[in-house]
Amino acid sequence: MDLNAIRTGQRVKVQLSGELDQHSADGVRDALDALIADGSVRELVLDMSRVSFMDSSGLGVLLGRYRTLNARGGRLLLSAVPAPIDRILKLSGMYSLVDRA
Amino acid sequence: MYMHDNQMHLQFVSLSQNEAFARSVAGAFFTQLNPTLEELTDVRTAISEAVTNAIIHGYGNDTGMVTLEGALDGDECTFTIRDAGVGIPDVALARQPFYTSHPELERSGMGFTLMETFMDEVAVESEVGRGTTVTMKKRVKAQASK
Numbered sequence: 001m002d003l004n005a006i007r008t009g010q011r012v013k014v015q016l017s018g019e020l021d022q023h024s025a026d027g028v029r030d031a032l033d034a035l036i037a038d039g040s041v042r043e044l045v046l047d048m049s050r051v052s053f054m055d056s057s058g059l060g061v062l063l064g065r066y067r068t069l070n071a072r073g074g075r076l077l078l079s080a081v082p083a084p085i086d087r088i089l090k091l092s093g094m095y096s097l098v099d100r101a
Numbered sequence: 102m103y104m105h106d107n108q109m110h111l112q113f114v115s116l117s118q119n120e121a122f123a124r125s126v127a128g129a130f131f132t133q134l135n136p137t138l139e140e141l142t143d144v145r146t147a148i149s150e151a152v153t154n155a156i157i158h159g160y161g162n163d164t165g166m167v168t169l170e171g172a173l174d175g176d177e178c179t180f181t182i183r184d185a186g187v188g189i190p191d192v193a194l195a196r197q198p199f200y201t202s203h204p205e206l207e208r209s210g211m212g213f214t215l216m217e218t219f220m221d222e223v224a225v226e227s228e229v230g231r232g233t234t235v236t237m238k239k240r241v242k243a244q245a246s247k
Contacts, residue, residue, distance in 0.1 A: 019121060019151065021117075021120050021121065022120060022156070022157060023120050023121065029207070053124070053145065053146075054119075055146050055150055055151060055153070056150060056208070056209045056210075056214075056215050057209075057213075059209035059211055060207050060208045061207070063207070063209055064207040084139070084146075085238050091214070091215070
């Protein structure tokens, strides 16, 4: 997976490109954790428009980042979620935890 | 001569990079039934879940062979994913939404739930110390435009 990130104040926006499965999950997790390691980051926005595939391993990555941010009173937001991934997010109840940007 | 209209058998080493490979193979085979894009995505996702389970749970830190079999009969596809790994002690527990045997790995525990949602039938047979077989079926819906 490729990541493109921009930090603006307390917000980090990341565009993810490629497939988010168990194989790519560790790398994505580490990259996102590095981007939000600074405790002053309060919002992580993930642009999902170029995520061509996601399964439950991707849910685990999102859930973990939500927990990290939630612990410091921050938020995880998802934007431009493709329809197939939107279905998985709804099924898992993720939208009760994260917001759509 | 053959039991099914069409069938295939694939074996690959339990490396995580083969998850995408298995999705592609299953998707390509299933495409022969002229599925919608949504049906195709359903199959690719379900296969990804079963193959991932075989790799990270079945074999864990060891490696072994994962078998993917597919059979087409009429408008229905049956996939079987098999490993000779550790096996599942309690299949009913494993299939519960959000249950994961590896909470330290930050896993969502949604694998079986997604398989069951996206496929028409999911059957799991497992024996501790011998391995696990997951059998899934999907029937494509008839479309006027086909």
